[in-house]
Amino acid sequence: MSDPHLRARLVVERPRFRLDVEFAAEAGQVIALLGPNGAGKTTALRALAGLTPLSAGDITLNGLALHTLPVERRPIGMVFQDYLLFPHLSALDNVAFGPRCHGASKQEARRTAAAWLERVGLAEQAASRPGRLSGGQAQRVALARALAAEPDLLLLDEPLAALDAHTRLEIRSRLRRHLGEFGGATVLVTHDPLDAMVLADHLVVVENGAVVQEGGPAEVARRPRTDYVARLVGLNLYRGEADEHHVTVGDVVFSVTERLRGPVFIAFPPSAVALFRSRPDGTPRNLWQATIEGIERHGDNVRVHLAGPLAAAADITPAAVADLDLTAGQAIWAAVKATETHAYPA
Amino acid sequence: MLFALALIGMAFLVLPLAGLLIRAPWSTLPQRLGQPQVLEALRLSLVTATVATAACLVLGVPLAWLLARVPFPGRRLVRALVTIPLVLPPVVGGVALLLVLGRRGLVGQWLDTTFGFSLPFTTAGVVVAEAFVAMPFLVISVEGALRAADLRYEEAAATLGASRWTVFRRVTMPLIAPGIVAGAVLCWARALGEFGATITFAGNFPGRTQTMPLAVYLALETEPDAAIVLSLLLLVVSVAILAALRDRWVTTA
Secondary structure, three states: OOOOOOOEEEEEEEEOOOEEEEEEEEEOOOOEEEEEOOOHHHHHHHHHHHOOOEEEEEEEOOEEEEHHHHHHOOOOOEOOOOOOOOOOOOOOHHHHHHHOOOOOOHHHHHHHHHHHHHHHOOOOHOOOOOHOHHHHHOOOOOOOOHHOOOOOOEEEEEEOOOOHHHHHHHHHHHHHHHHOOOOOOOEEEOOOOHHHHHHEEEEEEEEEOOOEEEOOHOOOOOOHOOOOHHHHHOOEEEEEHHHHHHHEOEEEEEEEEEEEEEEEEEEEEEEHHEEEEOOOOEEEEEEEEEEEEEEEEEOEEEEEEEEOOOOOEEOOOOOOOOHHOOOOOOOEEEEEHHOOOEEEEE | OHHHHHHHHHHHHHHHHHHHHHOOHHHHHHHOOOOOOHHHHHHHHHHHHHHHHHHHHHHHHHHHHHHHHHOOOOOHHHHHHHHHHHOOOOOHHHHHHHHHHHHOHHHHHHHHHHHHOOOOOOOHOOOOOHHHHHHHHHHHHHHHHHOOOOOHHHHHHHHHOHHHHHHHHHHHHHHHHHEEEEEEEEHHHHHHHHHHHHHHHEEEEEOOOOOOHHHHHHHHOHHHHHHHHHHHHHHHHHHHHHHHHHHHOOOHH
């Protein structure tokens, strides 16, 4: 296998914070740095761009030592969270800015810019000032501006965060198409798991300045390794001890289909949890007594938050809520089907 | 009470201007305005104030940029030094200029022997005196605009491959244009009204260094009506410039 297109180890030290992450990306690959606010994702992106100095580490892009170059010499394109389109320039001149800086004549740069605006479907807005563009249009101009400089590395900071829900859906699929056509590596930062799953080939989950998990979106969604990721993908997640087909989590023993030994994770969706007023008959496995902490609507169902030996979420139908006559503070039995749990080594 | 004080304050600022209008010799105004000395002084004032403002822009905007954007040891001290002409009595400024740029001054002597060129008591000297007194107004105004401007636009420009100079020229300057214009207007107005440093450093030679304020002062001793006319003219020019720029630029700053 050839050397990755991008290989980065980024260390940024701050008085109360330390970022230390390492990742790599192939040409054409989109990797998402996913994590909660304050995890250091944006700092990592700024470090890649050279806007935040590295305390240690290095960045190699196509064999080029990126970390030794000043910002303006790095072959990068960056889309900022609030786009930062130059308010005094038209959409066309915003997009032409990069090519101009790379030595194109004014005419050439404008031709390139016009072609890019055409590609993002905004040829008619060429003369508009950024103040007259809608959020979705501004996002597309920002993307065109970043790509027009023909970067080898594209950096996107929360590219969809500033958009309303409807625009977001449309822009997300457009963005996915443009990223697919882009030949270089893309690093995007987001706290939205959906954006990450849809747009990226590879997820790097960052928490408290460190990588806690990485892998393909399906892999990460199926086998979360931290509470944060589990919550993002909507799974109940516990750490336990496996002995063949049994996993012990605190006082609760689960039967699982996998055969494992030693420390493991066990995950199951809230929809796999069934609730009973009295102790159901049969196996004592996968069964525990809980207290109801809260009840809320969740799509067409009702999500019940359980406290007790295991903090868990259970999704049940509104009819079941009425049948069981559930109220907060009430004691209840919870059970999970063995076939719906998923265990994997910790 | 508050209203009363406010009204007294307003009267204090407006009454003298009204007095100027009331006491103006309206009947002889056109012929007085047409006098060659008056036109000469007016022309000299406008030209020197404009050239001084241009010089302040060329030197002051980069200086403001340095003070606002480039951290260096002793920056606070430099900022304090730069703004000294703001609080320094202009006459003292004129004396200081003479000591440095005068024929026997530290730099002036060198200028004289090397280029055979001497600033004091020339029109160029007027420009120097005005620029010295007026530049801090521009620097302070532009530095404020730079500090208020969003740095991230400059970062965005850098990620697009723009060098520091390109960023400054194509992003920073246009973004702070209102601040620059406001600063230039203040600077120009200050240069136009400059008296103390000019008379000390450049003297009072009609047609060469006698600007409007000097002419006003001189006329007041010999011919008070002429002084009023000159003052009125200066007032009209200042207000006209302020009004013309205010709508377009100053209010958006």
